[in-house]
Amino acid sequence: MQHVFRWRKIFFSLLALNFILSAFIPFLIKSDFLGLPEESVEVLIIALLLILAYIVNFLYLREVGRLRRYQVNLEDRLQDTFKYIGSVNLQMEEMRQAFANFKKYPESKKDIRTVFVYFSEKILSIVNADWVVLRIIDLKTGRTIRDDTFTRNNQKINHIKFDNQEILSGQCNLEQCTVVKSDQENLNIKACCILPSKLKSRDQEFFVRSMINQLEMMFIVFSSLSNRKVISPKNRTKTK
Numbered sequence: 001m002q003h004v005f006r007w008r009k010i011f012f013s014l015l016a017l018n019f020i021l022s023a024f025i026p027f028l029i030k031s032d033f034l035g036l037p038e039e040s041v042e043v044l045i046i047a048l049l050l051i052l053a054y055i056v057n058f059l060y061l062r063e064v065g066r067l068r069r070y071q072v073n074l075e076d077r078l079q080d081t082f083k084y085i086g087s088v089n090l091q092m093e094e095m096r097q098a099f100a101n102f103k104k105y106p107e108s109k110k111d112i113r114t115v116f117v118y119f120s121e122k123i124l125s126i127v128n129a130d131w132v133v134l135r136i137i138d139l140k141t142g143r144t145i146r147d148d149t150f151t152r153n154n155q156k157i158n159h160i161k162f163d164n165q166e167i168l169s170g171q172c173n174l175e176q177c178t179v180v181k182s183d184q185e186n187l188n189i190k191a192c193c194i195l196p197s198k199l200k201s202r203d204q205e206f207f208v209r210s211m212i213n214q215l216e217m218m219f220i221v222f223s224s225l226s227n228r229k230v231i232s233p234k235n236r237t238k239t240k
Contacts, residue, residue, distance in 0.1 A: 010056050017049065106222040113148075115218050119211050120150035123193065126207055131157050133194040134212075136219055137164050140188055146219070167192050180208045182216040191216035 106112040120132050130152050136145040142164050151157055162172055168190060170179050178199050182191040191212045199205045 010060075015053055105225060106218060107225045112146075112219065112222045115215065115222075116146075116148045117150065119215050120148070122211060123195075123208055124150070124152050127195055127197070127199065127204060129195045129197045130155065131196060133162065133192075134215065135162070135164075135167065135192045135194065136216070137168065137190045137192060138188065139168075139190055142168075145189060162194060167194065180205065180212055182213050183209065184213070184216065187216070187220070189216065189219070191219065 106115050116134055120134055123132050131149060133147065133149050135147045137143070138145050144164060149157075160174070166172055167179055168181070170181065172179055172194060174196060176197050178195040178197065180193040180195070180199075193208055193212050195208075199208070
């Protein structure tokens with residue numbers, strides 16, 4: 001912005017100088033100069049001043065145009081930033097709700113089913129996909145412990161089979177497919193999420209992975225609580 005003001009000051013100063021010299025040149029030049037007639041010298045000086053004023057004006061307008069383009073680009077970047085912040089805030093709100101809505105750990109098959117449904121809805125609210133598969137895999141045997149498929153608006157889809165070894169390696173047999181696995185490496189199980197589309201950003205991957213980590217933890221707690229119920233003395237007494 002200082003460059004614009006500087007060019008503008010120079011331009012108007014040259015214009016003012018041009019007008020002043022145009023008025024006083026007849027009094028300043030009273031004889032021939034370098035072999036040129038007096039009138040030619042006056043015209044040459046005025047022409048040079050006008051050319052100089054035109055050059056300064058050109059530089060001034062170019063600087064103004066550059067600043068306008070910069071301002072437009074800056075506004076576009078700000079709009080993109082606001083959109084990004086808005087989408088992140090929405091996703092953060094989804095994350096907050098996803099982790100804060102459970103007041104107790106799942107203790108029954110109905111409870112764990114509710115957990116799977118809940119996380120599938122949250123994932124589909126973040127990712128633009130028609131369905132999602134949530135699967136728990138036993139790493140020792142490679143078998144599926146639990147597998148649930150959830151669709152958007154309960155629409156019907158063709159049943160697709162996924163190989164557990166491919167899933168654990170982060171692959172699937174679909175052209176447009178995303179596999180998101182839990183981060184924990186010291187467990188005997190692995191929670192996985194399969195989506196029929198690519199994730200748009202790292203933020204989406206982070207949110208989905210966080211939910212899968214949470215789902216895995218909830219499933220571990222459910223398995224622990226359900227096994228404890230089976231072997232507890234209270235249950236043994238009831239069985240007798």
